[in-house]
Amino acid sequence: MKKEIKEEILNNLLSTGADFAEVYEEKETSKNYVYLDSKLDNIDYCESEGVGLRIAKDDEIFYASSSSRDKDDILSLADSLKSNVNGKVIYNDVKLNKEERFTQEVNNNGYDEKKIKSYLQRLDKRIRKLDKRISQVGLRLIVTDKLINVVNHTGINKTEERHSTLMYVNAIFKDGDKSSNSSFSFGECKGLELLDKNIDKEIETMLKYGLDKLYAGNCVGKEMPVILGPGFGAVIFHEACGHAMEAEAIATNASVLCGKIGEKIASDKVTIIDDGTIDGLWGTTQIDDEGNSTQRNVLIKDGVLVNYLNDELNNRKLNMGLTGSSRRENYKYAPVSRMNNTYLQPMDDTIEDMIKSIDFGLYAIELGGGQVDPETGDFNFSCKTAYMVRDGKIAECVKGASLIGNTLSILNNVEMVSDDLKYDVGFCGASSGSVPVTTGEPTIKVSKILVGGEDSDN
Amino acid sequence: MITKLIKEAKKNNIELEVLTNLYDVTSIEVLNGKLKKFDINRDKAYSLKALYNKRKISLKYSDISDIPTIINRIKSFGDIIDNDNVDSLCENDYQAEEKKRVEPDYKQIKVDLINLCKYKEQYKDIVNIYFGLNLSNSSTVIDNENHHLQDSTTMIDLYSSISMSKNGVVKTKYLEYYDKEFNVGKLKKKVEKAIKDLELEFSATSINTAKHRVLLTNNVVNDLLYTMSDMFYSKQIYMKVSLLKDKVGKKVFSDKVTILEEPVNDKFVVNKHFDREGTLTYNKIIVDKGVFKLPLNNLEYAYKCGDKPTGNSGLLNNLHLECGKCSFDELLEKLDNGIIIDSIQGLHAGINHVTGDISLQAEGKLVKDGKVVKALNMILLSTNIIELLNNVIEVGSDLEEFGIASSSPSMLVDNITISGSEE
Structure with a gap:
């Protein structure tokens, strides 16, 4: 949303006497690569965006959110919120500061969909080869990109890019009627460069614990x-x-x-x-x-x-x-x-x-x-x-x-x-x-x- | 927009189904007689199921106006994923009866909740008394080229916590239940019981580890049943990670245990008439007198396992143990000497879904000669779900609804380890 629209929403929110008003806007995309049964079973893709409005008066807090970013929808939501507050107007004509933007450098090390799939295939094979008692391997890679903007009645106007990568590795062990599972995960606020991390020790430990737990x-x-x-x-x-x-x-x-x-x-x-x-x-x-x-x-x-x-x-x-x-x-x-x-x-x-x-x-x-x-x-x-x-x-x-x-x-x-x-x-x-x-x-x-x-x- | 997207997809050899969820939730929170928070959430989300290149692709959007980008994404995912799709689009139609929505009187509800906080004046040891209420209206619509389904639900979710302090020791009791409408009298009764239980807890102690006859209250049975419900799914069985793999048709639990799912039984607060793939739901017996009869399916695993879909794609609605004939008091009499477990914590971590092992922090009461003699805390329910459900002596008649997914009566069980350490 444009700065002027946010100012209009903030001033509307403050028009019945609220002593705090905030507009939070967010857009997020995530890809969840599910590698199961030695196959790239799915890539769950999610793209969401929405707005959160918050006002406060003394100890009371009123919050509203919507996936719509249409100005009229948001102003209607603001009306529902401000009707809960009734008092002398404290803030009016709020003007927002120039947007302050916080960026995050991301290095994907050349990982596109094909290379990601190939990485997951190699990891699955490597784990399965470790021991005959490993009956199932599940891998999940979650890559998230988020952009948030927050503005409030004091003029704050800040935007941050947030990127993260998370990997889950899970193995199930079976021996007759006995079963156990062992897992590890690693994640950082980084790009796909995380996949180049050396995980030899984590895999070795997962194997040891999985086998120990099998006979626990x-x-x-x-x-x-x-x-x-x-x-x-x-x-x-x-x-x-x-x-x-x-x-x-x-x-x-x-x-x-x-x-x-x-x-x-x-x-x-x-x-x-x-x-x-x-x-x-x-x-x-x-x-x-x-x-x-x-x-x-x-x-x-x-x-x-x-x-x-x-x-x-x-x-x-x-x-x-x-x-x-x-x-x-x-x-x-x-x-x-x-x-x-x-x-x-x-x-x-x-x-x-x-x-x-x-x-x-x-x-x-x-x-x-x-x-x-x-x-x-x-x-x-x-x-x-x-x-x-x-x-x-x-x-x-x-x-x-x-x-x-x-x-x-x-x-x-x-x-x-x-x-x-x-x-x-x-x-x-x-x-x-x-x-x-x-x-x-x-x-x-x-x-x-x-x-x-x-x-x-x- | 949905129709346009489906048509555009077809032009690109994509079979597409769009599930639209609309939520309108209003929440009121009251703490110690003052409004703490008032929330409104209006949300719309589109879940897309695309069949392309013999693959199934799942995507979720809050905005589907950028049709070319969506089509391109489906194609690129379809070219790289390996699932051997056996899925099809929905072939059913359903239109829920139009129900006139009665908007609750939020101001009166706020006043009622604030008034309930007056227990704090009556019981001086109460530190905090908190009430939260969600009034949810949701509708689900499924569209594909040839079919349309639409359903809606309205419900109230009530939750409360009450904490008391005596001699520097703080104890808290939590309540949560679902209902069709707000009933202050019902909530009041529950609050009064919680306060009574809370007062008893100040004398609570632990006990040394031993096996006992145990009466699990309906909320505890519900928590265990819901948390372990993944064992009933075909997907888990097919993937060989279910505790009930290779057990269909076999006796797995005590013959006192019959487990049903009744999504279209209107005595429950919420009825879901179709699942996320548009399969129409029906009432079913999953475990009949201890015999595992029917795994729960979505379309994909119904096909893979050679079964019929059961309407459980992303949906579990009104799963419950079939009630027995004994009231809670009669179960207490049968318990005679043993332990009531009326609260368990840590379900997200204290249960191993692969082995069925349970190790959960618990609270309860020690019973001698059918009478409660003292409260217990700092104890653990240490057992295995298969062992627990094989040791059932009696199931109660006091079924209560704790959520859309599941509800439960109380259950009397023999020979269960309760761990602890007596001072």
């Missing part, structure tokens, strides 16, 4: 020390405390971390950072979805809570300054404070020492997903790959292990942190939809977590 026994269910592997292991911090630090939860007194700024909430070994600026990482953007610059936010420093993740409207209540954390899946969602790339700062403990220090415990080398109730701090996670630790040594692989606990207790129970920081990609779901995030972590040891499993004795 039941996990023992009880409270025990747990070593969490690097990378996606950090989902435990993402879920267990990241969500509890989001302004949406803090401003409504719906977080276990409300009012705890300056308090020691974690062991000295815990420094947690959310950084939306790290070049190429999966959760990186140059501006957030309100048009503010993303930044490096230290959330917990040496165990002390030092900041929350903030957005414009929640900052009215918190008044702590913006952190460039306002995010949304697409135009259908009003943005709220969310994480970008969240990681635990590495330290110098060794994995060998962690294992040696445990008589009976769990080595959760790969975590699956999880969830947390930010209000109570209770969380749960599933383990994708886990081994028992017995007498200071890694023992048998176990299946069906999950971890449950409470945010504050786990933060205080982090005993050891190694230096092998690794980032993994994921999608995080919350009230503003599903957004790409990175979780980063070195291997850590937590002194006790309740582990769920089918066996009751050790």
